[in-house]
Amino acid sequence: xxxxxxRRIVQTIPTLIGISIAAFLLVRLTGDPAALMLPPEATQExxxxxxxxxxxxxxxxxxxxxxxxxxxxxxxGTSIRFNIPVWDLFVExxxxxxxxxxxxxxxxxxxxxxAGIIAGLKNRSWMDAVxxxxxxxxxxxxxxYLGLMLIVIFAVQLRWLPTGGRGTWQQLILPAIxxxxxxxxxxxxxxxxxxxxxxxxxxxxxxxxxxxxxxxILRSHILKNSMIPIITIIGLQVGAVLSGTxxxxxxxxxxxxxxxxxxxxxxxxxxxxxxxxxxVAVIFIVVNLIVDIxxxxxxxxxRRD
Amino acid sequence: xxxxxxxxxxxxxRPGRRWPIPALLSAVVLVGVVVMxxxxxxxxxxxxxxIEPALRFLPPAFMxxxxxxxWLGTDVLGRDIFSQMxxxxxxxxxxxxxxxxxxxxxxVAAGLVAGHFGGRTDSIIMxxxxxxxxxxxxxxxxxxxxxxxxxIPNLILVLALASWATYARLVRGLVLSLKEQEFIDAAWxxxxxxxxxxxxxxxxxxxxxxxxxxxxxxxxxxxVEAALSFLGLGVQPPTPSWGRMISEARNYLFEAWWASALxxxxxxxxxxAFNLLGDEFRDRLDPHRERG
Numbered sequence: 001x002x003x004x005x006x007r008r009i010v011q012t013i014p015t016l017i018g019i020s021i022a023a024f025l026l027v028r029l030t031g032d033p034a035a036l037m038l039p040p041e042a043t044q045e046x047x048x049x050x051x052x053x054x055x056x057x058x059x060x061x062x063x064x065x066x067x068x069x070x071x072x073x074x075x076x077g078t079s080i081r082f083n084i085p086v087w088d089l090f091v092e093x094x095x096x097x098x099x100x101x102x103x104x105x106x107x108x109x110x111x112x113x114x115a116g117i118i119a120g121l122k123n124r125s126w127m128d129a130v131x132x133x134x135x136x137x138x139x140x141x142x143x144x145y146l147g148l149m150l151i152v153i154f155a156v157q158l159r160w161l162p163t164g165g166r167g168t169w170q171q172l173i174l175p176a177i178x179x180x181x182x183x184x185x186x187x188x189x190x191x192x193x194x195x196x197x198x199x200x201x202x203x204x205x206x207x208x209x210x211x212x213x214x215x216x217i218l219r220s221h222i223l224k225n226s227m228i229p230i231i232t233i234i235g236l237q238v239g240a241v242l243s244g245t246x247x248x249x250x251x252x253x254x255x256x257x258x259x260x261x262x263x264x265x266x267x268x269x270x271x272x273x274x275x276x277x278x279x280v281a282v283i284f285i286v287v288n289l290i291v292d293i294x295x296x297x298x299x300x301x302x303r304r305d
Numbered sequence: 306x307x308x309x310x311x312x313x314x315x316x317x318x319r320p321g322r323r324w325p326i327p328a329l330l331s332a333v334v335l336v337g338v339v340v341m342x343x344x345x346x347x348x349x350x351x352x353x354x355x356i357e358p359a360l361r362f363l364p365p366a367f368m369x370x371x372x373x374x375x376w377l378g379t380d381v382l383g384r385d386i387f388s389q390m391x392x393x394x395x396x397x398x399x400x401x402x403x404x405x406x407x408x409x410x411x412x413v414a415a416g417l418v419a420g421h422f423g424g425r426t427d428s429i430i431m432x433x434x435x436x437x438x439x440x441x442x443x444x445x446x447x448x449x450x451x452x453x454x455x456x457i458p459n460l461i462l463v464l465a466l467a468s469w470a471t472y473a474r475l476v477r478g479l480v481l482s483l484k485e486q487e488f489i490d491a492a493w494x495x496x497x498x499x500x501x502x503x504x505x506x507x508x509x510x511x512x513x514x515x516x517x518x519x520x521x522x523x524x525x526x527x528x529v530e531a532a533l534s535f536l537g538l539g540v541q542p543p544t545p546s547w548g549r550m551i552s553e554a555r556n557y558l559f560e561a562w563w564a565s566a567l568x569x570x571x572x573x574x575x576x577x578a579f580n581l582l583g584d585e586f587r588d589r590l591d592p593h594r595e596r597g
Contacts, residue, residue, distance in 0.1 A: 011435075018436035022445075026452055036452075140576040142528050142548075144535045145569035148555055152562045163558075243443030247532050251555070261444070262536055265451040277448045281440055 005293055012285055019281045023274050024067050028060070036270045039080045071278070077271030081264070086275040090257060096166055097256030100248065101241050103176035105234070108183035113230070115184070116191025121218065123196060131188060138185030143244050147178040147251035164253035175252040179244050183237060190233045194226035201225075228295065235291030239284050328585035331578035338575050341394035350385065351375065353392040354543040357383030362561040380550065380564040381557055390568050392545040397575075400457060400540070401526045404464035405519055411465065412472020413515060417503050419473065420480025430473065437470035443529060450538045457540060460533070464526055475518055479511045513590045520583035524576045531572050547572050 027033050034047045042050075051057065053066070070077075076086045119131040154174060155163040162171050207217045246258035253259070257276065264272035346353060351374070360383035366376035377387040419430040449463045483489060492506050533539040534548025542549070547568045554564035 014432055015436045019440070022440075023448075026448060029452070136577065136580065137573075140524070140573050140580060142531045142535070142569070142572055142576075144532060144548075145551060145565075145572065148551065148558065148565050149569070152558050152566065156558050156562065239440075239442070246443060246447065247535065250536065261447065265447065265538070270452070273448055273451055277444060280444050284440070 001297070004296055008289060008292055012289055015285055016282065019278060019285075020068060020071065021064070023278045023281075024064050026277070027270060027274055028063070036268075037077070037080070076275040076278070079264075079269055079272050081267050081269045081272075086272050089260065089272065090275070090279060093255060093257045093260050096254060097245055097249070097258060099166075099172070100175055100179060100245060100254060100256060103172055104179035104183065105241070107176055107180040108187055109234075111180070112184040112187030113191055116188040117195055117218075117223070119188060120192040120195025120199070123192070128192075132192075135185040135188040138181045138188075141181065142247075143178055143182065144247040144251050146181055147174065147248060150174045150178060151251075164251070166254055171252075175248050175254050178251065179241065179248045182240065182244060183234075186233065186237065187230070191226065191230055194230055198225045232291060232295050235287065235294070238287040238291075242280055242284060322589065325585065327581045331581040331585075334574050334578040335582070338394050338398065338571075338578075341391045342398040343395075344391055346388075346392055349388040349391060351388045353384060353388040353545045355384060359383065362557070362564070364561070365563055365567075368563075377567055378561070378563050380554055380561070386550070386564060386567055389545045389550055390547070390571055393547045393550060393568065394571075396457070396540040396544050396546050397527060397530055397548075400460050400464065400530050401523055403461045404468065404526055405522050407461060407465035408468035408522075409472055409515065409519060412469035413476050413508075413511070415469065415473040416476025417480060417507055417511075420477040420484070421499070421503055421507065427477075431477070434470040434473050437467070438474075440467070442467045443532060446529065446533065447536065447538060450533065455533070455538050455541055460530070460539065464529065468522065468526065471522075472515070472518070475514060476511050479514055480507055483507060483510055517583060517586045517590060520579055520586055524579035524583070527572065527576050527579070 027036055034042075034050050038046060038050055053070075074087065076090075078085055079089055082089065115131050115135075119128045122128055151163050151174065154161045161174055162168075164175075165171050242258075245256060246262060248254065249256045249258040250262055257280075261273065261276045261280075264270075264276070357379070360372075360375070360379050361381055363375050363379040363383075364371045365378040365386075366373045368378075371378065375385050375387070377385075377390070380386055380389070415430050415434075419427045446463050446467055450459065453459050453463075489502065489506060492502050497505070530539060531548035531551075534546045535552045537549070537552065539548055540546040550568040551565045554561060557564065
């Protein structure tokens with residue numbers, strides 16, 4: 001187990017290096033990083049200081065080395081627009097995004113799991129057909145479109161909920177549902193598949209022939225064996241959730257890191273864009289790593305290879 | 306060619322099985338979208354980019370106050386929504402199909418080479434695949450488009466570079482499973498070169514899986530392209546675009562909900578059609594899959 005965990009951690013190192021190179025080149029490839037990374041009214045002294053800090057007259061490997069030294073000592077750059085370190089901006093905005101992601105993941109579990117189990121247990125019934133129809137729809141509707149239509153219905157027409165912003169629980173409902181829709185659809189399809197697979201296995205037939213009640217079979221055999229793949233699927237969707245928060249936060253004016261990144265692009269605040277790419281990628285990798293390790297903990301077969 | 310007779314038939318499918326209605330409808334929708342994409346702009350009922358401030362926010366003709374000349378209404382700048390919806394198919398389809406083909410070519414080539422040659426080549430390619438798959442795609446694409454600008458060639462390139470890795474992984478896995486089969490041995494025995502084995506023997510046997518996967522991939526790329534347009538990082542004005550229509554109308558949901566609601570239906574229908582057709586291809590062509 002320890003060896004597996006160590007090996008998986010070592011395996012993420014090339015990925016992390018790849019990401020840092022991508023983020024580094026992204027800004028260098030445009031030709032003039034100082035013009036991109038400093039405010040347009042920057043003085044010649046500021047430009048010279050920047051060029052010297054990252055050695056822009058030196059070779060790319062040397063520049064990369066300086067860039068990485070800065071990153072590893074916690075210097076992710078300074079926002080042009082707000083003139084404060086990007087890391088501080090990130091810390092300020094992160095709770096909003098975590099709140100949104102947690103709310104939508106909870107909704108996805110509360111709706112997606114039962115719906116998937118029902119569809120799997122009663123497959124080929126009308127309930128199965130209805131649930132699968134909505135799952136199909138949920139995967140085909142763009143998040144921003146669903147969000148806007150929810151606003152049209154619940155904020156504009158019915159006037160039940162606010163159109164956006166953050167602060168009250170009413171403001172959390174629509175963005176959380178918007179972000180959850182894709183996850184629910186995915187969860188339904190996987191849960192249904194996992195339940196169907198388990199249902200076909202021999203020990204279920206045995207349990208049935210022993211005369212166990214359907215509920216007992218469901219709880220102690222089917223669900224227990226379906227949980228591992230389902231948990232993995234949820235964990236692996238962190239990337240989709242991170243991407244989803246970008247559009248959802250824009251639609252609902254939600255002050256999280258997704259909107260911060262889009263705002264940074266509109267205002268050409270490139271130090272923020274560069275740092276956010278790295279931070280988001282690292283979050284994504286760390287979560288994937290945790291999912292992998294948890295998975296191998298539940299299913300020892302994974303650890304061989 | 307005699308040596309092909311011993312190869313497993315990739316696409317015998319299930320003869321005689323009728324096409325279910327959802328799949329037929331999907332095919333109709335996709336043919337419709339292709340017709341919309343090639344439909345000349347001069348044949349549209351109204352010029353899709355003509356701005357008429359006096360006509361802004363006309364409701365659809367079936368609602369009170371509508372004008373039959375603009376039968377799905379007009380947007381914030383008084384442009385005809387119906388004409389824009391038809392004209393908007395072109396940019397989306399060009400970007401999504403080109404990006405899918407480009408990522409297919411890169412990914413399939415990488416997967417064939419990695420699976421066939423193995424060893425060092427394999428580990429280098431698969432490491433690249435891992436790095437690629439470790440990125441949250443939308444975040445990567447947004448950053449690249451923000452730095453390099455949202456032209457159509459840039460969009461195609463960045464979508465393809467963000468998508469090739471799944472093809473590579475799929476094809477490599479298939480090649481590894483074919484490697485020990487007799488017809489590959491036979492090809493080697495008959496003196497075939499590496500290139501000939503890859504293209505004449507492996508490629509035809511992975512083609513079915515590639516077609517199925519590409520159908521789902523087109524749906525996914527369309528959603529990403531729409532999200533980019535919505536964020537203002539997709540096709541730029543005045544070229545009509547579904548995602549941008551929705552985005553431009555989003556600040557006027559109180560005045561004109563139809564201006565964002567109607568173009569979205571086209572996106573949903575197209576994505577749904579690709580997904581349903583993909584499911585049908587998979588059930589029909591993949592002999593190993595049990596139907597659930």
